[in-house]
Amino acid sequence: MSMDPKDPSSFNHKTARLSTGRTYHFVDQIPGQYDAVTTPTLLCVHGFPDLWYGWRHQIGPWVKSGYRVVVPDMLGYGDTDKPFDASEYSTKNLCADLAALLDFIHVERAVVIGHDWGAFTTARFALWHPDRLLAAAIFSVPYTPPSKQYIPIQEVASRAPDFGYQVYFASQESTQTIDANLRRFVRLLFRRPSSKAPGFTKLGELKAVLEKDANLDHLDTLLTPEEFEYYLSEFRKGMNGPLNYYRTSKYRHDEEAAAKLDPKLRANLPVLCIYGSSDPTCLEPLVKKAHKFIPNQKDVPLTGCGHWIMLEAADQVTNAVLAWLNELQGPKKVNGKL
Template sequence: MNPTDPQTFSHRTAQISTGRLYHFIDQVPSNYDPTQPPLVCLHGFPDSWFGWRYQIGPWCRQGFRVIVPDMLGYGETDMPHDSSAYSPKNICNDISALLDFLAIPKAVVIGHDWGSYMAGRFALWHPDRLIALVMLSIPYVPPKEQYVSLEELVRAYPSYGYQMYFASESSTSEIEANLVPFLASAFRTPEKALSWSKLNELITNKQINFTDDCLLNERELQFYVSRFQRGMRGPLSYYRTTKTRFEEEKEAQLPVHLPPNLPVLFLYGTKDVTCPPSAVRNAHKFISRLNTVAIEDVGHWVMLQAQDRVALEVLRFLSSLGLSQQSRM
């Protein structure tokens, strides 16, 4: 596995029982012990399986099978047109079906950004499939008792204004027409990061052209561009599920607390504006076995800015649960 070359990873596709076609990385170590649970990594927006490229190798070399899907709407995975297909219930059912396809009863699920949100919801929709949970950058938020529209949310928290833009139909074509600068800006360092509302303004006024200060090199950026060239409708649809996910969770009467026996690790960068300290403190109210690790001077893209630290902290967490293996490199 060479993190600079996507083709050096083990690619697979599967038609799962929910009817979706999923593309995923299935990296099986040569010394694989099937009694050890695999690690299933869920990416966020705007990302792909490639976002985990620096962690797949280290985890695999420690004997863990690492499975990393392109999430629904991304890469070579199916892209339904209807935004309701991207609700957490449907995504979690897909992940469970992928485990079924691979004959995996239980796994350690690791998520970043939207993937972190989905990982937390997976613990509610399919608690029997989890051995442990790792969430990166986006802390756990419980299901709401009352519906709060996106408009109400943004009025209360103006910094979430970008979600209104992503939820709008106009964002799809505007971002598709400015894909390179959009991605280059999305993967910026904390010091140079733009608010999504500012990014929206620059896109709309065609004043955006930044490739400097991007966390991706030119080759990586072009790989991401190639992954998104078939369209942004799927990735943006996650932001268009606010009411659907509330209704599904309300109907199912999902609990607000994660299972009390579930070990959870939360990793975040101290310069990540999407992860205020208050949100981290609040998560402790709903998770009995929560460990938090703050990574200093790092922003939202922890897997890129703290490549080795993320890999190491997850291995330490797994070791504390008696799951790690001695390296056999």
């Protein structure tokens, strides 16, 4: 099946009810000469606000290089279940879903690759289910260990005002405003790094910008008109689920504290961190700090790139992952292990 990044329908779409009781939509691309024992699977986890479609430029090249590539719409997105209650979106629950998805496709261990919230989820998957990963790649969000004490987002934002938008996302009010101004919201978040967008990260700014700033209607984005409309049509299925990820901090903290999660990832787990040098969500000092918890992390900064590296530097990201995987496994794949 040919995979055309411009045509979402050209990918192999599946839907499955998982053992966790949730129904997930996912794309499952199997390479030629696939062998269930020896062919590694790449499980790609998108962030906010995104879809399986965020990986459209990487899926085809990775499949052509001999990998099975599985890309779900995460909980709350697209045609995957969208529970209303925020507690359903705790990372422990998301990781249970990912493990159940691997079970469904009969894959014991995968290379898990995540962007944005997907990077956070990928790293937590390595803590909750360490035996299910061959390797991990995290894009655009550095690893942060489980915290010993809970700090509400309101307090975080009082110390770092640019986190004010997360306070807004954590409120139920944000769902109605964003649903009502979805076209502007998508333009704002997928804007080109060079676009002169209004400030929206401090508390109170985003609601005012979405409702009153008509300049957003003309903001240049990283998406083609067709891609923009596809995202819009999927996000019109409701933004409560995607925003629920920002309403889980207390649930996440309590679950991690109860499980006494180790702050360090498995010592022999290879980890790749790719990030844009101009991305305010992934500052280099925080990337370096993560090495304390991930001794086997390789860093790949992309000069001049912002947050949406799979779009801004599609080929670089694709090839950096392939080069890293080749380094890990050498010239031959043996028993599906890297």
